[in-house]
Amino acid sequence: MRENEQDASSAGVSFVMPVLNERAYLEHAVVSVLTQHVDGPIELVLALGPSSDGTTELARELAARDPRIRLVDNPEAHIAVGLNAAIRASRYGTIVRVDAHSELAPGYAARALATLARTGSANVGGVMRAEGRTPFQKAVARLYNSPVGLGGGAYHGGSREGEAESAYLGVMRRDVLEEVGLFDESIRRGEDWELNLRIRQAGHRVWFDPELSVTYWPRESWSRLARQFRATGAWRGELVRRYGRRNGLRYFAPPALIGAIVLALVVAALQLTGVLRGLAALLASVVYLPLLAYAGLVIAVALAPGRRGIRERLWTMAVLPTMHVAWGLGFLAGVFRGARDTVDASRLKDWNTPLP
Numbered sequence: 001m002r003e004n005e006q007d008a009s010s011a012g013v014s015f016v017m018p019v020l021n022e023r024a025y026l027e028h029a030v031v032s033v034l035t036q037h038v039d040g041p042i043e044l045v046l047a048l049g050p051s052s053d054g055t056t057e058l059a060r061e062l063a064a065r066d067p068r069i070r071l072v073d074n075p076e077a078h079i080a081v082g083l084n085a086a087i088r089a090s091r092y093g094t095i096v097r098v099d100a101h102s103e104l105a106p107g108y109a110a111r112a113l114a115t116l117a118r119t120g121s122a123n124v125g126g127v128m129r130a131e132g133r134t135p136f137q138k139a140v141a142r143l144y145n146s147p148v149g150l151g152g153g154a155y156h157g158g159s160r161e162g163e164a165e166s167a168y169l170g171v172m173r174r175d176v177l178e179e180v181g182l183f184d185e186s187i188r189r190g191e192d193w194e195l196n197l198r199i200r201q202a203g204h205r206v207w208f209d210p211e212l213s214v215t216y217w218p219r220e221s222w223s224r225l226a227r228q229f230r231a232t233g234a235w236r237g238e239l240v241r242r243y244g245r246r247n248g249l250r251y252f253a254p255p256a257l258i259g260a261i262v263l264a265l266v267v268a269a270l271q272l273t274g275v276l277r278g279l280a281a282l283l284a285s286v287v288y289l290p291l292l293a294y295a296g297l298v299i300a301v302a303l304a305p306g307r308r309g310i311r312e313r314l315w316t317m318a319v320l321p322t323m324h325v326a327w328g329l330g331f332l333a334g335v336f337r338g339a340r341d342t343v344d345a346s347r348l349k350d351w352n353t354p355l356p
């Protein structure tokens with residue numbers, strides 16, 4: 001914090017939001033923040049990456065209309081760097097992380113502040129409720145909200161309140177953030193999980209409150225989704241290199257699927273070339289069973305009862321393996337060679353589609 005802001009009221013709330021190529025979503029996200037009602041002042045600090053779709057110009061227009069909006073630069077488009085810049089530029093005692101691809105439910109901040117006080121926690125998060133507009137985005141959103149899609153983390157649909165491994169976005173006490181050193185700027189994805197690990201290691205509590213809800217809008221195209229999941233998987237692999245089994249077992253399921261696919265391809269090649277014959281070939285065919293079971297699961301998820309059109313169901317059959325395979329490939333690369341400078345390329349160009 002700057003010198004002249006050291007005496008700022010700790011009762012206020014600072015919302016911080018990294019932004020890159022989000023013109024189609026930014027104003028909705030900003031409105032959802034500025035309409036939150038809390039006891040005390042609020043501000044929204046936007047960390048602006050080098051957008052190419054007019055996002056920066058829109059952010060400046062919004063800031064000109066409302067003095068509660070403040071802008072800081074994030075020239076490298078690095079989420080952790082942008083978050084730290086926004087936190088350092090902010091003034092109040094509670095920090096609320098917000099994503100430009102999300103919208104806070106009415107009453108979110110007030111409920112989170114009450115939960116922070118009631119539980120004595122350092123960080124509180126709720127449910128990431130994914131929504132979609134197109135058949136593709138609806139299919140992605142449904143899988144985000146399903147344990148089959150993203151592995152069953154509490155914030156993807158949990159209903160039991162209590163201590164948690166991590167928190168989606170997060171409503172955090174500033175003093176604890178400063179105690180643990182803010183976000184690790186060497187991490188480009190999974191920075192929230194790593195921060196919450198340090199918060200818990202410092203003896204503080206991370207809390208999940210299912211009554212808190214944030215609407216999240218997934219990527220709008222197959223290519224963007226694949227890029228996002230590959231980058232996320234690579235950084236989870238990096239976190240496994242750094243922190244080992246402190247990562248949950250669910251993170252190892254997608255790379256296990258990759259292993260099953262590779263093994264099946266090897267066996268198929270040996271059978272087709274005649275290296276494996278007769279009983280040996282028959283016995284080796286057992287390697288296909290996990291993939292057949294997985295294919296059955298994908299079909300079952302796509303055809304599950306519900307009011308969904310044929311296009312959404314077909315996209316579900318494409319999206320689910322895309323999420324798992326892209327994430328698994330990224331994870332293996334991250335484990336064996338490190339994530340290095342892997343970035344989420346899905347937001348580096350103007351691939352946004354306008355809202356209807």
